[in-house]
Amino acid sequence: MQRPLILVSNDDGVTSKGIRHLVECMKELGEVVVVAPNSPQSGMGHAITIGNTLRLDKTDIFGEDVTAYESSGTPADCVKLAKHHVLKDRTPDLIVSGINHGSNTSISVLYSGTMSAAIEGAIEGYPSIGFSLCDYAQDAEFVHALDYVKAIAKQVLDKGLPKHTTLNVNFPPKRNEQIKGVKICRQARAKWEEEFDQRFDPNGRRYFWMAGNFVNFDKGEDNDEWAIANNYVSIVPCQFDLTAHHTISMLNDEWDIKI
Amino acid sequence: MQRPLILVSNDDGVTSKGIRHLVECMKELGEVVVVAPNSPQSGMGHAITIGNTLRLDKTDIFGEDVTAYESSGTPADCVKLAKHHVLKDRTPDLIVSGINHGSNTSISVLYSGTMSAAIEGAIEGYPSIGFSLCDYAQDAEFVHALDYVKAIAKQVLDKGLPKHTTLNVNFPPKRNEQIKGVKICRQARAKWEEEFDQRFDPNGRRYFWMAGNFVNFDKGEDNDEWAIANNYVSIVPCQFDLTAHHTISMLNDEWDIKI
Numbered sequence: 001m002q003r004p005l006i007l008v009s010n011d012d013g014v015t016s017k018g019i020r021h022l023v024e025c026m027k028e029l030g031e032v033v034v035v036a037p038n039s040p041q042s043g044m045g046h047a048i049t050i051g052n053t054l055r056l057d058k059t060d061i062f063g064e065d066v067t068a069y070e071s072s073g074t075p076a077d078c079v080k081l082a083k084h085h086v087l088k089d090r091t092p093d094l095i096v097s098g099i100n101h102g103s104n105t106s107i108s109v110l111y112s113g114t115m116s117a118a119i120e121g122a123i124e125g126y127p128s129i130g131f132s133l134c135d136y137a138q139d140a141e142f143v144h145a146l147d148y149v150k151a152i153a154k155q156v157l158d159k160g161l162p163k164h165t166t167l168n169v170n171f172p173p174k175r176n177e178q179i180k181g182v183k184i185c186r187q188a189r190a191k192w193e194e195e196f197d198q199r200f201d202p203n204g205r206r207y208f209w210m211a212g213n214f215v216n217f218d219k220g221e222d223n224d225e226w227a228i229a230n231n232y233v234s235i236v237p238c239q240f241d242l243t244a245h246h247t248i249s250m251l252n253d254e255w256d257i258k259i
Numbered sequence: 260m261q262r263p264l265i266l267v268s269n270d271d272g273v274t275s276k277g278i279r280h281l282v283e284c285m286k287e288l289g290e291v292v293v294v295a296p297n298s299p300q301s302g303m304g305h306a307i308t309i310g311n312t313l314r315l316d317k318t319d320i321f322g323e324d325v326t327a328y329e330s331s332g333t334p335a336d337c338v339k340l341a342k343h344h345v346l347k348d349r350t351p352d353l354i355v356s357g358i359n360h361g362s363n364t365s366i367s368v369l370y371s372g373t374m375s376a377a378i379e380g381a382i383e384g385y386p387s388i389g390f391s392l393c394d395y396a397q398d399a400e401f402v403h404a405l406d407y408v409k410a411i412a413k414q415v416l417d418k419g420l421p422k423h424t425t426l427n428v429n430f431p432p433k434r435n436e437q438i439k440g441v442k443i444c445r446q447a448r449a450k451w452e453e454e455f456d457q458r459f460d461p462n463g464r465r466y467f468w469m470a471g472n473f474v475n476f477d478k479g480e481d482n483d484e485w486a487i488a489n490n491y492v493s494i495v496p497c498q499f500d501l502t503a504h505h506t507i508s509m510l511n512d513e514w515d516i517k518i
Binding site: 044240 | 340370410446514516
């Protein structure tokens with residue numbers, strides 16, 4: 001039987017610790033092709049590169065048995081370049097993105113470059129997963145998550161996913177006790193409450209650093225924030241139809257626009 | 260009665276034709292504050308600037324009666340900067356973004372910087388609208404859309420929107436016949452089929468331009484692509500919960516992950 005073809009991308013860049021772990025995990029499951037950004041792209045959301053050129057260069061940093069490219073583009077660009085230029089006529093059996101260094105639970109899914117690579121896969125109709133570690137520490141440990149990375153990828157390879165669905169998988173930080181298991185969740189209702197740190201450059205011109213606190217409004221126990229807080233792996237199945245379907249009839253009833 | 264406070268942003272940058280039209284329209288409805296990118300940010304999706312500094316500088320290009328700032332940030336950054344640094348304790352009655360030079364129908368809502376400013380408004384709980392013109396011609400004409408821009412903004416100011424909902428409004432290009440009216444729509448099922456134009460720089464190093472064709476799979480007559488093709492203004496109410504709720508029970512039934 002042919003080994004599955006697995007495309008790996010991320011948003012922390014091709015040299016990050018998270019993607020090296022992910023490549024090692026995926027090598028146990030299939031043939032791995034990497035197309036990932038050549039520099040960190042955190043917070044890039046679903047950005048794509050239009051009006052600018054894109055680089056795509058081969059790299060051997062994952063060893064001889066992994067075909068790998070680094071690109072100047074965003075995570076979404078990387079998946080597009082992989083499909084159209086690297087894989088060409090070959091169809092990936094799975095697209096995985098990550099393992100992101102930092103949380104992509106709740107509203108962060110919108111800002112996440114990691115998830116944009118996974119969503120791009122779903123748009124193309126391929127099974128895809130974004131993996132993130134909810135730990136911002138510089139020396140964050142990924143090892144406790146790796147058995148789950150492999151098990152979740154294997155489930156998707158074996159059982160597939162509904163078309164145009166992707167998984168947003170987040171891992172709790174390493175704690176003394178073992179991860180309790182996996183929870184299928186919905187996206188928590190939460191947001192970032194930004195603060196801007198105002199400073200002045202050596203020329204006296206003002207600039208800002210964005211900082212912020214995560215505010216969770218959600219009291220439910222079926223959401224990804226609850227799962228992480230309680231030491232479970234959270235898996236949110238995601239889709240990309242933003243329509244607020246429930247409001248269509250209301251707007252049709254209440255609105256009256258005539259020009 | 261106090262005039263409504265209207266925050267204006269966009270992704271084509273503070274000097275673009277579309278934002279000038281939008282500011283003129285909004286001046287008829289309320290007090291206008293502009294915070295917009297200092298350079299074009301098309302295709303930025305919901306990117307935010309983390310790990311880099313942000314500039315925010317006053318500009319007088321909209322005249323004396325409009326408080327306006329240009330920022331080095333993305334459209335989403337602009338809304339965050341506006342809330343936390345420019346408006347401070349004042350609450351906007353409406354956030355509008357655009358008028359984008361180019362379509363943001365269907366799947367383009369995910370790649371759209373215009374819509375990310377509007378969605379950022381919805382995350383903060385403010386009524387918000389993204390406006391886009393489905394015309395990529397360099398000399399695209401916006402004037403035929405302006406009465407609709409005002410009428411739609413006025414409806415939102417008068418009647419509000421369900422909390423955490425934003426509107427993705429697209430206008431057909433100027434045609435010989437008048438726009439037929441407004442349709443409340445869902446997001447069409449469609450995607451971009453990319454092509455990459457491979458070239459070589461003067462040093463012989465390879466680069467790519469992304470190009471692509473829009474492919475519409477959707478045969479319905481209740482979606483935004485249909486509305487634009489039939490010379491209606493399309494209005495898609497949007498929300499930002501990406502959860503594929505209908506798949507949660509399926510995954511719970513079928514999956515079995517034990518480590």
